[in-house]
Amino acid sequence: MLKIFMGDMLYSGDGVGNRMCPMPVGFVAAFLEKRLGSAVDVRLFKRPDDLIEAADRENPDMIALSNYSWTHNLSSSLLRSFKEKNPNLITVMGGPNYPREMETQREFFHRNAGVDFHVYMEGEQGFLSLTERLIEAEGDLSRAQQGAVAGVHFLDRKTDSLVAGHFFDRLIELDEIPSPYLTGLMDPFLEMGLQPMIQTNRGCPFTCTFCVEGQAYHTKVRRFSLDRITAELEYIAERVTPEWSLSITDSNFGMYEQDIETCKVLRRLQDEYSWPFDIVVSSGKNRVDRVTECARLTRGALSISLQVQSMDDEVLKNIRRQNISVDGLKEAVENTQELSKTTRAFSAVIVPLPGETLDSHISGLKELVDMDMDYVCPFQLILLDDTEMSGTASRQEFQMVSKWRPVPNYYGEFGGVKALEMEEICVANSTFSYDDYLEARGLHFMMQCYHSDDAMLEIRHYLRLYGISPFDWIRKSQIEMPGAPESVRKIYDDFIEATGAELWDSREEATDFFRSADNIDLFVNGELGDNVLFKFRAICMTGAFRDFLDYGIGIATEMAVEGAPDSDAARIREEIGEVARYIYHKRRLPLDPTEIQSTVEEKFLHDMTAWEADRHTRPLSDYRWNEPVAVTFGYDEMQLNKLLHAYKQLGTSMQGIGMIVRKHNPLYFVRETARAGYYGIDVPVRASAS
Ligand code: SF4
Numbered sequence: 001m002l003k004i005f006m007g008d009m010l011y012s013g014d015g016v017g018n019r020m021c022p023m024p025v026g027f028v029a030a031f032l033e034k035r036l037g038s039a040v041d042v043r044l045f046k047r048p049d050d051l052i053e054a055a056d057r058e059n060p061d062m063i064a065l066s067n068y069s070w071t072h073n074l075s076s077s078l079l080r081s082f083k084e085k086n087p088n089l090i091t092v093m094g095g096p097n098y099p100r101e102m103e104t105q106r107e108f109f110h111r112n113a114g115v116d117f118h119v120y121m122e123g124e125q126g127f128l129s130l131t132e133r134l135i136e137a138e139g140d141l142s143r144a145q146q147g148a149v150a151g152v153h154f155l156d157r158k159t160d161s162l163v164a165g166h167f168f169d170r171l172i173e174l175d176e177i178p179s180p181y182l183t184g185l186m187d188p189f190l191e192m193g194l195q196p197m198i199q200t201n202r203g204c205p206f207t208c209t210f211c212v213e214g215q216a217y218h219t220k221v222r223r224f225s226l227d228r229i230t231a232e233l234e235y236i237a238e239r240v241t242p243e244w245s246l247s248i249t250d251s252n253f254g255m256y257e258q259d260i261e262t263c264k265v266l267r268r269l270q271d272e273y274s275w276p277f278d279i280v281v282s283s284g285k286n287r288v289d290r291v292t293e294c295a296r297l298t299r300g301a302l303s304i305s306l307q308v309q310s311m312d313d314e315v316l317k318n319i320r321r322q323n324i325s326v327d328g329l330k331e332a333v334e335n336t337q338e339l340s341k342t343t344r345a346f347s348a349v350i351v352p353l354p355g356e357t358l359d360s361h362i363s364g365l366k367e368l369v370d371m372d373m374d375y376v377c378p379f380q381l382i383l384l385d386d387t388e389m390s391g392t393a394s395r396q397e398f399q400m401v402s403k404w405r406p407v408p409n410y411y412g413e414f415g416g417v418k419a420l421e422m423e424e425i426c427v428a429n430s431t432f433s434y435d436d437y438l439e440a441r442g443l444h445f446m447m448q449c450y451h452s453d454d455a456m457l458e459i460r461h462y463l464r465l466y467g468i469s470p471f472d473w474i475r476k477s478q479i480e481m482p483g484a485p486e487s488v489r490k491i492y493d494d495f496i497e498a499t500g501a502e503l504w505d506s507r508e509e510a511t512d513f514f515r516s517a518d519n520i521d522l523f524v525n526g527e528l529g530d531n532v533l534f535k536f537r538a539i540c541m542t543g544a545f546r547d548f549l550d551y552g553i554g555i556a557t558e559m560a561v562e563g564a565p566d567s568d569a570a571r572i573r574e575e576i577g578e579v580a581r582y583i584y585h586k587r588r589l590p591l592d593p594t595e596i597q598s599t600v601e602e603k604f605l606h607d608m609t610a611w612e613a614d615r616h617t618r619p620l621s622d623y624r625w626n627e628p629v630a631v632t633f634g635y636d637e638m639q640l641n642k643l644l645h646a647y648k649q650l651g652t653s654m655q656g657i658g659m660i661v662r663k664h665n666p667l668y669f670v671r672e673t674a675r676a677g678y679y680g681i682d683v684p685v686r687a688s689a690s
Pocket of ligand 1: 207214
């Protein structure tokens, strides 16, 4: 019997990292067990320390680890160290972070000396054929490498030549793969508190050149049956509590008829188990009607992701991407606002894509912000292995300049093995200079502070009532930063400096820096290696919230007063002052457990809760009271549990808060408000109504 250890490694040292159940390796393991039965003994791992301890104790025949851009170096370093301890061990990697061109595939094996085989493309069949070969070869590496293995690559180290077996067509009937949940393979990981993820289909019909799934190989969409998905969801629901999130890894969830049926199941589970109320998905690029129906069925648990990557037609042509139309985007945003207050419409842009200019990028952001998208996530262009974008031809055509940086939060030390992940990002191209890149990043930071997840929503809506573009307010706040108070300017400048400081010119330069024992400790100790954007956003949501709010409010007041008659100036100042206090108590994120559990009461001259209930569509002056009225701000039980669960899981350092903001829906962390007298006691009369 071949003893096989498989893993999807977790950088767990400081409580952050890829905290998901290892479902993809679970698929491969379940498929292998089904096909080979008692010929194999398979165990799964997530924590490197557990794997190291078990490998030392039990001496497996083969260790196979996943290869994603966020686990590559850790998997490779561990395999090398296992191989040093036991030269007879067979080592394998598999996953999408594998180069596309033959020469770079050879280089992959040179760089990863501890890796004997890499499974190519969809993993189940390739890993099965490799295991069969090893059984035939009685676990002997040189015998196993006599001839190509279907679905697998390896380097013949004697001749330095790549041996690439033909790859398999993708599985048509996905139910051929037993469920890693229903077979119990995921039980230990649910018990560890890792977030459940499911997959209802595989493949993507779109062809984006920056994405691994953009290749023709992935075009056809294959599905798991609804019965299977239902059984998995029920199995998970019985083992989690309501504050847990669910991740659905489909590339276009909500675009297909079956997704509606899946959402009906989710709705039933919400009724029976109060779970799931936070579902992380990438939703479909068209069929707004279906995506909206999915969000409605799940009571808004499922956010509507409307990734555009760019709003410029020329850029979209260059990356062979089709977006949902602008009208479709607007319709989806409006639909989202009807659903629930925690349902988000979010979009993403990537910068700098081929053909994008700073002006076209800014005008795309303006279009998205001003259509009231709840969140516009700015990604940098990561040059992923196995994508057309990272190929030589594309780099040359668009004169891409790239740099290397650590993957935020993915570093650690395990059993003497220190590792951190690096990724290659594009920072300039023929139409976008490095200075443009820094300017764009500064703007992204300001959007995180003033726009993302409805940060400061009320002031944006107030400005809109005066015909002022919320985006223009954000951009003006950036442009006028040199005159901002020191406390704000310093954070902005520190962000720009950190953005440049995380980059190295080449993989070799970055590797040399990290290989120095002292330098890697800077990451292991948490002094370097954060997600810069989210760490600084966390600062703005917590300790610096007041300073950024006051600065933004000052600019907003200036803009609103500028276009209004002098006689309105005092009223505008009073109203914006009230809006600022309301935002402060509602949207600042507290870290102190006592503060989290307490409520705050503040008096307002306007009926802020009614203005909010009317979605800020009428002038605030319509809501003025004759006398101030108290409003209470506090978290309800579900919010409290969710927040405390997130703090426990990821911590309250700025790095941890940054991760919480990335991995959870921050709209859950906006305090509930209630007007004094809401239940019929002492309700004063509105001035406008009297
Ligand atoms: S980016 Fe999304 S839509 Fe484009 S190919 Fe990848 S998965 Fe498909």
